Amino acid sequence: MPFIEDFNNNHPTFIKNLLKKSPGLTQREVLLCMYLKFNYSNREICELMNISNSTVDSYRHRARKKMKLKRTDSIFSYLNQL
Known part of the structure; x- marks a missing residue:
């Protein structure tokens, strides 16, 4: 996927830091x-991603839970710190 390759070239440590x-x-x-x-x-x-809006919401909810983010925490701020 071109997006993933471009992303990894521009943010080489993002996925590693996120999964850590x-x-x-x-x-x-x-x-x-x-x-x-x-x-x-x-x-x-x-x-x-060829998914429905409710599936995006579910993925986002599960990701926030795994990141241990509070309701008041911004997922965007969290991701931009990585």
Whole structure:
């Protein structure tokens, strides 16, 4: 996938750091985090991952839980710190 290659070239330690802090993330949740880091909208993520909006919400909810984020914590801020 060109997106993943470009992402890894621009952010070579992101996935490693993400999985170090949240080792239980699935491949799909990691991909979601990559899209979120670039501020993709839910609609764009739905199209890119070929999933429904509710599935994006489920992935996001599970990822936040595995990252141990509080309801008030921003997933975008968390991902941008990695």
